[in-house]
Amino acid sequence: MTGQIIGRLIESIAQLCLLLAIAPLVTGVIRALKARMQTRRGPGILQPYRDLYKLFRKGMVIPETASWIFVATPWIVFFSTVLAGLMIPMVAAEAPLGLFGGVLAVIGLGRFFLALSGLDTGSSFGGLGSSREMTISALAEPAMMLAIFTVAIGAGSTSLTQIAGAAIGQNWRFLAPAQMFAFAALALVLIAETGRIPVDNPDTHLELTMIHEAMILEYSGPYLALVEWAASIKQLVLMTLLINCFWPIGLQPTWFGFGALQGIAWLLAKLLFLSCAIVLIETVNAKTRLFRVPELLAVAFTLGSLALISTFLF
Amino acid sequence: MPVTALCFLLGAVAISGLPPLNGFVSEWLTYQALLAGFGTTQSLTRLMFPIAGSLLALTAALAAACFVKAFAIPFLALPRSNEAADAHEASPTMQAGMAALAVGCVTLGLGATLFVRVFDPITQQALGVSTSSALVMAHGLALSPGTIHGGTISTAGMALLFLIAGAAFALPLARRWRRRSVTGPVWDCGLPGLTADNEYTATAFSKPLRMIFSALYRPRREIQAEYEVSPHYPSAIRFESKIELTFEKRLYGPLRERIMALANRMKGIQAGSINVYLAYIFITLILLLLFVVRG
Numbered sequence: 001m002t003g004q005i006i007g008r009l010i011e012s013i014a015q016l017c018l019l020l021a022i023a024p025l026v027t028g029v030i031r032a033l034k035a036r037m038q039t040r041r042g043p044g045i046l047q048p049y050r051d052l053y054k055l056f057r058k059g060m061v062i063p064e065t066a067s068w069i070f071v072a073t074p075w076i077v078f079f080s081t082v083l084a085g086l087m088i089p090m091v092a093a094e095a096p097l098g099l100f101g102g103v104l105a106v107i108g109l110g111r112f113f114l115a116l117s118g119l120d121t122g123s124s125f126g127g128l129g130s131s132r133e134m135t136i137s138a139l140a141e142p143a144m145m146l147a148i149f150t151v152a153i154g155a156g157s158t159s160l161t162q163i164a165g166a167a168i169g170q171n172w173r174f175l176a177p178a179q180m181f182a183f184a185a186l187a188l189v190l191i192a193e194t195g196r197i198p199v200d201n202p203d204t205h206l207e208l209t210m211i212h213e214a215m216i217l218e219y220s221g222p223y224l225a226l227v228e229w230a231a232s233i234k235q236l237v238l239m240t241l242l243i244n245c246f247w248p249i250g251l252q253p254t255w256f257g258f259g260a261l262q263g264i265a266w267l268l269a270k271l272l273f274l275s276c277a278i279v280l281i282e283t284v285n286a287k288t289r290l291f292r293v294p295e296l297l298a299v300a301f302t303l304g305s306l307a308l309i310s311t312f313l314f
Numbered sequence: 315m316p317v318t319a320l321c322f323l324l325g326a327v328a329i330s331g332l333p334p335l336n337g338f339v340s341e342w343l344t345y346q347a348l349l350a351g352f353g354t355t356q357s358l359t360r361l362m363f364p365i366a367g368s369l370l371a372l373t374a375a376l377a378a379a380c381f382v383k384a385f386a387i388p389f390l391a392l393p394r395s396n397e398a399a400d401a402h403e404a405s406p407t408m409q410a411g412m413a414a415l416a417v418g419c420v421t422l423g424l425g426a427t428l429f430v431r432v433f434d435p436i437t438q439q440a441l442g443v444s445t446s447s448a449l450v451m452a453h454g455l456a457l458s459p460g461t462i463h464g465g466t467i468s469t470a471g472m473a474l475l476f477l478i479a480g481a482a483f484a485l486p487l488a489r490r491w492r493r494r495s496v497t498g499p500v501w502d503c504g505l506p507g508l509t510a511d512n513e514y515t516a517t518a519f520s521k522p523l524r525m526i527f528s529a530l531y532r533p534r535r536e537i538q539a540e541y542e543v544s545p546h547y548p549s550a551i552r553f554e555s556k557i558e559l560t561f562e563k564r565l566y567g568p569l570r571e572r573i574m575a576l577a578n579r580m581k582g583i584q585a586g587s588i589n590v591y592l593a594y595i596f597i598t599l600i601l602l603l604l605f606v607v608r609g
Contacts, residue, residue, distance in 0.1 A: 062497050065391050102338065109332045112332055122512070124514055140375075157465055162465070222487070294526050308364050312358075
């Protein structure tokens with residue numbers, strides 16, 4: 001029993017380090033690849049680390065209208081995102097804190113407080129961002145739930161450890177129609193949830209288009225660093241969720257032994273592949289109008305329904 | 315109003331189905347029941363389970379949007395009216411009422427594994443088995459749907475991790491960073507000073523949802539501007555925005571009218587005279603007798 005707990009603890013710490021270390025890297029790689037695709041030189045892939053380092057050393061300005069919510073939110077967002085990251089299978093099929101469950105609800109807690117802090121400052125931009133963020137997440141939710149339901153039916157469980165375990169198993173086919181549709185639906189939801197083009201543009205500070213950036217407009221210094229770091233961890237968590245539930249190749253049975261290095265290498269390779277896909281989507285699409293986003297999410301919902309119906313047909 | 319705000323915030327988090335409070339536990343158990351229900355039948359009716367699941371997800375997300383608004387607009391930022399500026403805490407007994415409910419949200423959430431036993435008599439009566447022992451796992455730390463491979467949640471574990479992380483990192487770092495922080499004005503697009511008029515309102519907050527679901531709400535708005543010299547310098551603007559209460563108008567309204575009409579017609583037989591009522595009883599008795607004899 002004690003040995004098991006210590007084992008879990010070591011796994012958790014290993015995954016925590018991996019999570020914190022490579023989240024900014026993924027953001028940096030996506031930015032660098034995007035710059036290349038647009039024939040810009042762009043910053044190096046290590047730029048997000050430099051940004052974080054610089055922000056953590058700076059002083060900060062707290063708005064005079066803000067309450068304790070404003071100060072507590074960066075911590076709640078950061079901790080809840082990291083906690084969600086420990087509940088997903090990254091390198092080993094067994095998630096370190098898989099027992100805790102409810103990844104998406106934990107991410108939802110972070111979003112709830114971020115939206116509150118957007119309204120807390122009294123700035124109209126914050127309210128605008130919060131309003132849009134909550135609207136889009138409400139519309140993304142049904143599509144996500146249908147896709148997850150389909151995957152859970154295939155694996156016979158909502159536990160991510162079990163889903164990834166079933167995905168490693170023999171009779172799992174990625175090319176099964178239900179899996180393909182569910183994958184497409186979740187990929188669309190991922191784009192909406194991580195605030196990427198065509199839903200939100202992470203590079204802009206233009207009033208009319210921003211969502212996530214508008215909510216965090218009043219943050220500065222270390223708290224901004226925390227929120228930005230949490231945003232990149234959230235992106236990593238959702239990407240890992242997608243790739244490990246659908247392409248479980250290279251997922252190790254446990255964190256211990258040489259296999260872990262192999263598992264990390266596979267994870268990075270899969271993340272790079274997914275990043276390339278995201279960059280491609282971001283480059284060839286323009287940001288849609290806010291009121292066209294529901295149509296995009298309706299497509300995701302339809303794909304989720306198709307996934308569900310194809311579990312009957314095939 | 316710090317006490318009221320904290321109680322309201324706990325309630326808002328709970329009703330939005332967010333961990334680690336009671337709403338999350340209930341929502342999660344409902345999802346597990348829906349997933350398990352899917353496996354119980356082979357007919358097409360089982361499509362109802364995922365559809366119900368996605369509608370539940372939509373409801374929870376809309377509730378979160380609603381309660382961000384309901385908490386933030388009255389409690390956060392600058393007061394939006396003179397009445398709000400003068401707001402003060404209610405009397406201690408009234409605060410105690412709210413606090414009791416908030417404590418209930420927290421206890422039922424964190425101690426979910428202790429309270430599932432309450433359902434045992436119900437399941438015992440309906441199904442002949444008690445389920446709580448199958449639902450509680452890992453020495454009461456986690457809740458599971460009762461199947462071997464099912465997912466698990468541990469609200470107490472989450473709360474514990476939050477507390478440890480908060481005490482170990484957040485408090486010391488926040489204290490250190492506070493020395494480097496200054497208080498400053500909010501960005502107001504370069505205008506002199508942020509006032510309550512600049513703030514987002516509840517109506518503005520829910521505008522995207524009203525637009526998206528406009529087929530349901532049929533929003534209508536009217537703007538009248540009065541001006542003397544040029545339309546660019548209005549002297550007074552009147553703005554009116556309304557939504558249609560679709561369900562009230564299309565479902566409950568007609569239903570209520572039917573019932574009232576039927577009741578009106580029934581009123582005819584209620585003469586108020588005891589002789590008539592005795593006659594009714596007599597007729598009923600004869601009819602029942604005939605029924606028994608025939609049967």
